[in-house]
Amino acid sequence: MSDIITPELVTLDVPLGTDKQSVIRALAERVVAQGRATSAQELFDDAWAREQKDETGLPGGIGIPHARSASVTEPTLAFARLTPGVDFGAPDGPADIVFLIAAPSGADEAHLSVLSQLARSLMKNDFMSGLRAAQAPADAVRIITDAITPASEPAPAAAAPAAAVPAATRADARTATKTKKIVAVTACATGIAHTFMAADALTAAGAEADGVELIVEPQGSSGYKALPQSVIDEADAVIFAVDVDVREPQRFAGKPVVRSGVKRGIEQPKQLIAEALAASENPNAARVPGSGAAASASDVPVAQQSVGRRIQRWLLTGVSYMIPFVAGGGLLIALGFLLAGYRVTDDAANVIIQNSLWDLPEGGLGQYLGSVAFMIGATSMGFLVAVLAGFIAYAIADRPGIAPGFVAGAVAVLMNAGFIGGIIGGLLAGFIAWWLGRFNAPRWLRGLMPVVIVPFLGSIFASGLMILFLGRPIASLMAALTEGLTGLAASGAGAIVLGVILGLMMCFDLGGPVNKVAYVFATTGLAAATQTNTTPYLIMAAVMAAGMVPPLAMALASTVLSRGRFTPVERENGAAAWLLGASFISEGAIPFAAADPLRVIPASMVGGAITGGLSMLIGVQSYAPHGGIFVLFAINPVWGFPLAIIVGTVVTALIVVALKGIGRTPKDASVAETAPAATVAA
Secondary structure (H helix, E strand, O other), X not given: OHHHOOHHHEEEXXXXXXXXXXXXXXXXXXXXXXXXXXXXXXXXXXXXXXXXHOOOEEOOOEEOOEEEEOOEOOOEEEEEEEEEEEOOOOOOOOEEEEEXXXXXXXXXXXXXXXXXXXXXXXXXXXXXXXHHHOOOHHHHHHHHHHHHHHHHOOOOOOOOHHHHHHHHHOOOHHHHHOOEEEEEEEEOOOOOOHHHHXXXXXXXXXXXXXXXXXEEEXXXXXXXXXXXXXXXXXXXXXXXXXXXXXXXXXXXXXXXXXXXXXHHHHHOHHHHHHHHHHHHHOOOOOEOOOOHHHHHHXXXXXXXXXXHHXXXXXXXXXXXXXXXXXXXXXXXXXXXXXXXXXXXXXXXXXXXXXXXXXXXXXXXHHHHXXXXXXXXXXXXXXXXXXXXXXXXXXXXXXXXXHHHHHHHHHHHHHOOOHHHHHHHHHHHHHHHHHHHHOOOOOXXXXXXXXXXXXXXXXXHHHHHHHHHXXXXXXXXXXXXXXXXXXXXXXXXXXXXXXXXXXXXXXXHOOOOHHHHHHHHHHHHHHOOOOOOXXXXXXXXXXXXXXXXXXXXXXXXXXXXXOHHHOOHHHHXXXXXXXXXXXXXXXXXXXXXXXXXXXXXXXXXXXXXXXXHHHHHHHOOEEOOOOOHHHHHHHEEOOOHHHHHHHHHHHHXXXXXXXXXXXXXXXXXHHHHHOOOHHHOOO
16 A cells, blocks of 8 residues: 555645645646546546535644545545645644545545545644654655555554444543543545544544543445444434534434534534533434434444344335435425416426427416426426435445446336335345445456446346346236225225324334335325326325324423423423424424333324324325425315314324323423433434
8 A cells, every 4th residue: 555655746845836726736737647647637626626615724734635536546645745835724824734635436445544544644743743854755655654554454444433432441540430422423525534534533532521431433435334323322412523414314313413514523623522512411402313213223233233124224214315306396296286287297298398488388377387397396206216226225235236226226117116116126236236345356446346347237137137037026016006005095984994004104103114114105106196096195195194193292282281291391392393293294203202102102193093094084185295284285175184184183182191191190200301311302
């Protein structure tokens, strides 16, 4: 790994320009001159784009412009010691030590770990003083090489937080007196430099803080090792110092959280820890959203998970990425119905192709805009199965699984295999991509594996299996299932039974796997709905109405019917649950279910079953897949929807209040008052 930098890539005390743009361009040209990139302009553009998102200057006179670029052919460090320094945006002044970190877009894990190790070395005083004292480029190369060489050995990877666990728990006598436990996640856009510098800064600040035990999970491009779920469960608060989404955030569900950009983790780690400690004591602090059930099931180390929990995690990942397509597309379809009437489906495609704002169809502006909204929404809904499959594969194999998963999902649609075909296709693609990624490829091939080889072979194998063997049987199963449910919904008693079943499923785990199965069944069916086949609209209305009951019922019970039987924290959650329930966010009832599941969940299921059955009995249809009372314009009959919800809400609230009075004493209320705040979800 020593060839990641050479003396020819080092510039000592030579002016490279008066601003950071000039410095980055000069270093990019140096990288190209050494044959390590094909285009200085492209490398500069990628590094400058990263700089525009967030300046890379750090306290101590450091600048670390960096990028992953398709123009880079070999992972490279270009180093400059500047006299005078140049402003890279650090709060304490110009930078005299500047590294351009250039990584290929498909860099392998070993090289990314080396680049990460360099970033961590920048936090060490002896490393920085050595670079400032270097007399020749060869001296600087030696200092840098000595710092990054350990990362290439079979020692724990730089990205793995496992080393942080013993570091936070061993050695000094203060450990025995630590009372507050904090977990942190660091991640930046490229996952190379800031991620690990923030992790080290937070770890060091945590070691210095009295009464604090802090463990960090850096989520870098070279991979990451998830913290044990038991460590997360014991934490009093969470710090997210990230510029990108946290991977599998449901693991931290319900924990008090402090969020910031990753640079603040480097520059102000002590302040972040202080804010996390304050959040752990504040019942009104922001919390990581999600259900406790999802968190407990999602990410204990993979090797320790049961098969059922792994499958649950994979499927929920796919569903979570699918929901934005459902919500956005479904609301656009509903808007199309509102603007152009319910016959918009007959000719919407021809209207948007053959007409324009200055050449309106016979129905006028409303017909045209309604057709536009409907077709955009229908296009979005057309992605559902492919997105579901793609992100199931992603959950199994990470990024290399996305392309094979999307292709397998599209093939499932082609074969009329529906969402069941998408699930099976996603699982196949994920397993195949994961298996291909385990090959110990030669070094020259590693960079191509995640971006070319795995997507190519994974798509062939997974989609080939769907076309040759699995697609038709699954399509036949889907046809039989659809026909059976359509027949059930078409009969009076059968429709009520179906509504009751869907209502029970929606209220069983409040956003968990069972709830999501019912919701996915309803939303994917919307794509097949027509004016002659309205069953999917009936199912969607029953599912949405039943899902709104638990939070609304908890709000009614805790803020109106029986305030004295709920703690102050529960009453605060009840006030928020009014809006959550009205918006069809079932998770608004989770704080109540987590604190008192034996009373809340059965009561919710009774109310949800009544609402689902009543919705079917009235014949309520919903043309929108989400939105609650805010999409009443897309519901018919408009009076039937709130009626079903009100009946179920009142029944659930009365049952909860009655159950709260059975076997509950004032002592119970005082215990609930001091219950851990982690059971309260935002």
